[in-house]
Amino acid sequence: MSTTPFKIPIVPSIKRETYLNLYSRGLRLDNRDLYTPRRVEIETGVVEKANGSALVSLGNTKVMAGVKIEVGTPFRDTPDQGVLTVHAEFVPLASPTFEPGPPDENAIELARVVDRSLREVGAVDLSSLVIREGEKVWIVWVDLYILDHDGNLFDASMLAAMAALKTASLPDYEEYETGEIEVLRDKSQGPLKVDHTVVTVTTAKIGNYIIVDPTLDEEAISDARMVVAVDEQGRIVGLQKTGPHGYTREELERVLNISLSASKVYFKSLEEALARQG
């Protein structure tokens, strides 16, 4: 059951006014313009035990992604493909509003949007993950760990997932006569095959303004948010409206244009970080 949030931080009404006032002059509280994301920092290989990992800071928001690759059985309807699974944990240390326990609707939504945006475009080449067709395939687990929540978990999570996948290596294995597969965790058979790069751009609608990469405060005063997933060719590979209000047809058009152009900033950050560390 999904419930109207009833334990929400109270936003002083003066705050919304302050922000709207700034927006009318094309400014944000942190000196950004309306369409520029916060500073992105990406560090990969932060957890050696993972097959791929990344720590992403988007302003003060911090998300860690870990990729673990294990042997498993394929889905019955796709015997010739490996499996990609995304999970998100809103770790209680990240925010006073996060509580221990199973993922809530926000964590589930985040994971599913990231999952779909990677899956639908075929970001990870799942056909390269078959060990024995119909029997043994590689399962790629992407676990998103929210460490500090200052708004826009979607974009930070997608950057972290992408950076971790792009730097992940596929473990080697040994096949016994019994058919058993032993994973040789210390040996790699090469990098995980990633065919597409995907980023999401989250915009918030606040009054008549559309702003890119909202902070936690901006999310709190926003009417609704739109998460647009974009691939390196500028195609839309996923989209999710989230939040209680709606958009006019014209606003949707604006959101798409703003998001497509802001996606370039994220692609650049990702590319630079990977070039530096790869």
Added chain:
Amino acid sequence: MGKKGGQVLITEEGLRHDGRRPDELRQVRMEVDVLENADGSALVEFGGTKVLAAVYGPREPIQKYIVLPDKAVLRVRYHMAPFSTSERKSPAPSRREVELSKVIREALESVVLSDLYPRTVIDVFIEVLQADGGTRTTGLTAASLALADAGIPLRALVGAVAVGKIGGTLVLDIDEVEDNYAEADMPVGAAPDIGLVTLFQINGVMTKEEVAKGLDMALNAIERIVEMEKEVLRSKYARVGEV
């Protein structure tokens, strides 16, 4: 084009596997006041998809802490009956159902005038009885109709439909077969009377131009869907007012 797994999805004449044109809805059926106990209820069918929605409230919640001091709390549950799918679906709520409950609730929040009933809850229960594609959009349509039937004050009615992309062609109101092979599925929910899109998702790959065209297709159809909702409500009350 549009042929996968031996199934022809778009014929050379541009027709779909069930004979529909790309911009054609399936047979739509709507009925309100179908349940005795609920304050409001509706049964909506889009082709083989059948969804029941019921509304209870505004009422004081059993758990007294689930309230807001200045408005009613909306609770929405989207759920699929175990027998609604080809293979039995476990009745335990899946991650998909959790997400869709949220997306549908957020599609209704902006039309429900919740500030008329502070400290109460309004419950919307959506049960998919048979799934043949478009269950979330049919569910949202049924929920809107059930809310209106319950007399919950609304700013406008909401209707919804999905647009799919098959072999590069945009098609309205995709069913399960089409959904299985579609390159993209774009569910849209809107309140045309106030010009707001309140549910919007894309699963799949589309260009910006395709999104814009698909939105136009969906919004056009939603205007007709909402008009059908209104007609159903009017005819229920026509005998009451003899007009």
Added chain:
Amino acid sequence: MARQERRIVVPGDRLPPETTGPEEYLVDNGGWKTPAIVGILDVRDGKHVFIPLQGAYVPRKGDVVIGLIVSQGIVNWFVDINSPYQAILTAQDFLGRPFNPLTDDLSRLLRIGDYIKARVEAFDRTRNPLLTVQGEDLGRIVEGRVIDVHPSRIPRIIGKKHSMINMISEETGCKLYAAVNGRIHIVCPNPDSEAIAIMAIKKIEREPHTVGLTERVKRLIEEEKKVRGV
């Protein structure tokens, strides 16, 4: 006869700007009005009036309601008044004197399942409505029956200057009290007249805004009286 036109309006429909009616259900959608619930737009002599056919009962101070005792606390009862908000009746009010939970037994005064007729003393949507039974004709209902109808039908059941309710009362010999929260208390001389009164009430609930309703209800009562030999 005056020119009259009626049509059903539903949420999202555009109402003429001059439409009057219950304010809470006439919503401003940014420059135009819509009914928030289903109702009738009555156009008569250039006047547009919105008459709701739905809507929950929201208590107002001074309303006389019929409530059902559903549970009790230490010094008060909780009362279902057919509203989103449960009402409270204090034992002190019921007794008309201070109440001591150590010496007085609440459940001997009113039992769960009892109906009361009470007046809303205070309500502002931030706290639950407070009832009083201090006043003429208020208190526990000891005889007759209580019929539930939709609260929006009460004005029609009462009729203009009580014309409808008086007619039913005269024709059936029953005493009727229609409370704004959609509950009607009836006390009848015999089971047949009670059945006829209920039939009449249910007919009005089903078709409250049809033309010539009073006449048809009267005919229904007369026919039923003949059938039953009352």
